[in-house]
Amino acid sequence: MAILSVDNLSKNYGPIKALKNVSFSVPAGTVYGILGPNGSGKTTLLGIVMDVLKASGGGYTLFDEAPTAHHRKQIGTLLETPNFYHYLSAVENLKIAAAIKGRGAEDIDRVLQIVNLAHRKTSKFSTYSLGMKQRLAIGAALLGNPEVLVFDEPTNGLDPVGIAEIRELIKKLSQSGKTIIMASHLLDEVEKVCTHVAILKQGTLITDGNVDEILVNEDVVELNAADLQQLKQVMQQMPGQTRVDLSDKFVQAFFPSGAADLAAVNQFCFSKGVVLSQLQLRKKSLESKFFELTN
């Protein structure tokens, strides 16, 4: 079953196209990351799915059905900012959220424990720090222990300890079989917790699928020899490489993460009659992968 299926979704703000024909599907039980730089349309996408924004074109389904308010009651969502009544306490705010979701108030203490706010539960929301507000919003999403969670930038405003706690929480939730859809511009965050990822850039879906396939770490071997053309041809025959690029100063050979063996490369080239003048291993960082995908 697909928890969420997005079909050709578009959204225009006047002349600005915030989303351009985006389609993807979130299978049940996955931790699905929506990755993209600021302004790439992540929040717009989730806003449409939650019916707070109107799509300019296309559609979506929730639980393989036409979306209704009833479906949203079964999804715990944190969208963009923590939205609470400033003049009410955490408990009073959560009572409202629980009542709207059609659940009792008995779950409130449990979620406040999870997000470490039990000691401040009667304080007014307006007295909370940014990180506490964020944690309360995550707590509100957990109310009623929903099977599906949507987190938009869940670690916004949190300190390093808080960030680690939320990551652990997301992993734990995922292990208990819940489906989590998470938007983030933090690559490292997505890599650490997500099983699937969709990458957005300026409203266009660049790629989507299994995180290991898309955000794959590669080993890059930089080589140099007198005849670069010949070197390139030789390297293309080498078993194990995934791709060979030629630039004006050197040849780059790509290997799966951890699979590049420099000694083997050296021997292979020599056996083919190419003497290397340079041989160097560079780890390709996730960051450069992200830049590559989004630039």
Place this chain on the structure above:
Amino acid sequence: MLNLLKIEWLKIKNYRAFIVISIFVVLGVVTTNYIVYSVNKNIIGNMNTGGLVSKFSLYDFDHTWQTTSYATGFLLILPALLIIILVTNEFTFKTNRQNIIDGWSREEFIQVKLAMALIIAVISTILVFLTALLFALFSDSSFALTGISHVGYFFLKALSYNLLAVLVSVWIRRTGFAIGLYFIYLGAENIISQLLDVWSIKLRSDGVADLGSMGDYLPMNASDGLLTFPDNAIKSIAKSSLPTDYTWIVVSLTIIYIILFYWLSRRRIITTDL
């Protein structure tokens, strides 16, 4: 709907502005009417009017429903102010989004706000009824429901004021601007209304046409025009030169405007980005 209203109650029961404005309204209704009562009794009552102005008690059972409805009508901006604050708060705190995200439909979100506007109008009307009754009980007259229709007109006026407050709030969204626009609109409409009234009088005196007081056909002046101060002798004489009083047109227009405010508010929330 009862469940939605319970949730709405959770939002406001501990809200200080709600409590303060509610107290102001209750005190204001009693105080305003007491001032009118006292001025009529102690000043007009002791004046030597040479028999030109017929003296009567504004708060005996023959007049109390009309007097109280008219005098209290001026306080209706207070509940309207409360409604603007409550509705624009949702936009300020972005809780309008959160309510939808948590599982309300857009329809439920706006219907409960419109229902609040109705309930506040009903409560205001009950307050007027009780105040009118209270003051009349202290007069020496015997119970009568003469002019009770004015309490009904008061309800229409309260509903108009409250629904306009919802409409302005869902269109403007910012508390300060919404309150400002609401008052500017009321003022501007009053000025236009008075110009239209002068024109109506001229049309009638020139023998061109008698279209009634046209100023009363504007959205907020329609419900204002339904409530009038009880007639005294001078006013009765002046009346002969005023345009005909088409109460039925004004009542119909008031109801049409109420439906329009309702429809526009709902449409705004259903169709736009929140």
